[in-house]
Amino acid sequence: MxxxxxxxxxxxxxxxxxxxxxxxxxxxxTVQAEGSIDVLVEGGYKPDRISIPYGQTTKLVFERKDSNSCLEDVVLADFKIKKPLPMNEKVAIEITPDKKGEFDFSCGMGMFHGKLIVI
Ligand SMILES: [Cu+2]
The missing domain is CATH 1.20.5 (Single alpha-helices involved in coiled-coils or other helix-helix interfaces)
Structure with a gap:
């Protein structure tokens, strides 16, 4: 050969x-959230696949450490949530999913993505 x-x-x-x-x-x-989970916002979302329980309230605590203005909003379109993320500040978003499946979250312009997996 x-x-x-x-x-x-x-x-x-x-x-x-x-x-x-x-x-x-x-x-x-995929990281399993138990009641609450910290999400680091730095060059994307860490973790970016989060499984959360159906019918229960989960607190997603975003903290942005990235000065990229692209990441200054987080959007959970399926839950009709859009929140500004000031630098180095913890922003808690509580969601109680009433449907199962995979739901995207992203930055305001849709360039960085993460997924919520409702189980
Ligand atoms: Cu963006």
Whole structure:
């Protein structure tokens, strides 16, 4: 087998492994909120996949540490919530989901995203 074919095969195998790893990591990133959860806003949302219980009130406490004006609002469109996030201030948003499923939250312009998973 010529060396270039071996290299291509190895590269192909690595990209398959990377794809699996990428999606696997994304799934395991989900954090379960128990009553309340802190969300760090810095270059995105951390954590960005939050599972919350159906029919119960969960407090999402956002704290923005990123001066990027893009992140100055957080929008939970499905819950009709839009809140400004002043720098270095904790902003609590209480939600009581009355439906199950996955709901996006994002910055005001929709460039950074997170997901609420109601279970
Ligand atoms: Cu934005």
């Amino acid at each position: 010529p060396i270039d074919k071996i290299l291509v095969s190895i590269f192909g195998l690595l990209s398959i492994l990377f794809t699996f790893w990428f999606f696997f990591m994304k799934k395991t990133n």
